[in-house]
Amino acid sequence: MPPRRPSRARNLLQPPPLPDSRPYRLSLLYAVVFVEIGIAMPFTPVWLDALGLDARVIGLLLALPIATRILATAPLMSLIDRGIGPQRLVLAASLGVALTYATMPAVAGFGWPVLAVVVVLNAVAAAPLVPSIDFLTLSAVRRDPRLDYARIRVAGSVAFLAANLAGGAMLVELGGRVAVPVFLTGFALIAALVAAAIRLGDAARPPPPVAGPRPALPTSLWFSILAAAAIQSSHAAIYGFASIHWTAHGFSTATVGALWATGVAAEIVLFALAGRLPERWKSPFRLLGLGGAAALARALGMTVLGGELLPVVALQTLHGLTFGATQLGAMAAVSRFAPEGARGRAQGTLSAASALAAACATLLSGVVYRAGGPLAFALMAPAALAGLAFVAMAARAAKAEPFGAAATERL
Structure with missing residues (x-):
């Protein structure tokens, strides 16, 4: 029955x-x-x-x-x-x-x-x-x-x-x-x-707890951490001296505040819409690469056009990629590559590396801005290029590691 x-x-x-x-x-x-x-x-x-x-x-x-x-x-x-x-x-x-x-x-x-x-x-x-x-x-x-x-x-x-x-x-x-x-x-x-x-x-x-010695972080993750730290450090000159630069070019205090709000708003839009991206764009390497390319364009744009309002508005919208895409790519790398028993250490290493890179870039940009003004923004371009180079190294290293190159874990 x-x-x-x-x-x-x-x-x-x-x-x-x-x-x-x-x-x-x-x-x-x-x-x-x-x-x-x-x-x-x-x-x-x-x-x-x-x-x-x-x-x-x-x-x-x-x-x-x-x-x-x-x-x-x-x-x-x-x-x-x-x-x-x-x-x-x-x-x-x-x-x-x-x-x-x-x-x-x-x-x-x-x-x-x-x-x-x-x-x-x-x-x-x-x-x-x-x-x-x-x-x-x-x-x-x-x-x-x-x-x-x-x-x-x-x-x-x-x-x-x-x-x-x-x-x-x-x-x-x-x-x-x-x-x-x-x-x-x-x-x-x-x-x-x-x-x-x-x-x-x-x-x-x-x-x-994992038995035996602590697992090592894989090479692909180390390169991904270095990429994220380098790209995020390219914000140092903008964080430290963009407001001073804009004010010197006649931007009002209200306009400067609106420009900063534009950058954060672009970041919010990216986070809100990231889930709708095609799966192939959710890999750590594509996201980090997108952040690095935007950081390079932003650094060069601020050097040449950092005193003109409309170009600066466009450059501030790139913050959605320079920060947002880089953050998503870094989180994807930690989630995909960090071994069990080392995920906390991987998260902490990423934060520490980013802080170290930002501190060094801030000190260096201060010296350069005092001597050469907007050349401090150009100085951030090599940081973005270094980030892109580390992304390429991370992608190459992932192909040789046990988990392969399928670094597309969904965020």
Whole structure:
């Protein structure tokens, strides 16, 4: 006798399956962390200036977090490979960031050397934040290919832009000396609460320990990391001196702000639409190559046309590729090539290499801009070319490695 089929009435009475909420939870985590970053990046210098510190001291205090990330990110991210859950790392990091931001106003009264110590501790706490969320997201995507890294990550870019825009109004109302540390502490605490509350299932579990010695990162991944770091470092002159250059050519403050918003908006559009790209364009090598080619065009364009408004608008839209495509390509490389037992280290190595390249490029572009103005933008072209060369080396190395050249894992 054949088994009875469930009646249609019973099927109608059963509630439909709930939609997967993991992407929204991960997007929320990106958003709360990037709101904090979107306030810290542009307005921490304002707060330091409000304390009455010398410009050289402010420069030192802004450089310390970069140096700290170079040294601290990879070891802290390696804790994931040793059994520390990435979600717990986000929670601990957010609490550490909140604590250090909360103490900064008080310790500033003891002099800048004491403040510098707290700035370093803050940078240590913040170092694994974004890489850990990237780790969680990539882990979720590997387990469920229906998820899309770019569409989840776009929440961070939207939150960063919103924080940039709202931060100015916040400073006008409350004053930089009060508002900046208060809001940074508050958003770090919100990030900690979100990290403690959300449920991410298997993605939040630490990977099982690997027997024997730690697995080495494959050559293709090393070259991909170097490519991403070189391409991202080509932003250094633009980040550091584009606003000064544009103002010198008569651009208003409002226009300069709109130009920066244009770049972030282009990044958001790319992340929102990346899932619709043909599969062949989702490989790390194509994405990194696209980012490198755009970075080369942007560097040369800023050198020649960086003082003309319409060309600059077009060049700013390339940020969607120079940053966005490079970020997607780097994440694809880590997801595709990092071996089990070394994924945390791979994520941390990528962040540390990018910070080191950015620090070196920023120092060099400062020297060149002081001597030759827009030639600093031309200096970023070799960084983009180096990135393209590393992309070619990564693609060649992948063909000789066990997993072959099919580096098209979906983000």
